[in-house]
Amino acid sequence: MKKLPRSFYASTDVVDVSRRLLGKVLVTRIGGVLTSGVITETEAYMGAVDKASHAYGGKVTARNEIMYGEAGHAYIYLCYGIHHLFNVVTNLKGTAHAVLVRAIHPLEGRETMLRRRKARTLTTGGPGTLTQALGIRTRYNGTDLLGDLIYIEDRGIIVPDQEVIIGPRIGVDYAGEDALLPYRFHFNPKILG
């Protein structure tokens, strides 16, 4: 039940952070309501040297500047005009590395998540649906994950290497050869029991 420390995020290896986030628990207390889920899928984005990153080439804009800041903050942006995508900023200040959380396995607050999603069945298997379930929106861009609004806990869940599927990232075909990099990590939530 312990919140991940700043040092977890400040790692200079964003791909390693991406792998180690599997099995951790993403928690929100938005509107005072607790919702949470086990992270089951992530992707690493390697900043300036990654054609798939918003920070490719060292580009700085009002949208992506949070990625250049201190590790352990949330980078949240709107995609396709509809979906709020949640990322964790890693590495040192000035290095725009981040991990996209693509899927969770719901834990606490199922009723709240169902209501937010306006759905009969609770699916959180995509980067846009999980943020909807957890109440994450672009207005929380820049939130410190060591605070009490949005944070990530280690509850001792171990995801063995043999269960982890590694492959190319989704939806980044425009990134040329970088679209083929093995920066996507996921596992079948069935192993959680």
Add this chain to the structure above:
DNA sequence: ATACCGATTAACT
């Protein structure tokens, strides 16, 4: 000011 487009999803055939 105007035009193009996306780290997606759900509902189709």
Add this chain to the structure above:
DNA sequence: GTTAATCGGTATA
């Protein structure tokens, strides 16, 4: 397999 929905970010003028 296909495609409409939808709007802020970004580039261009």
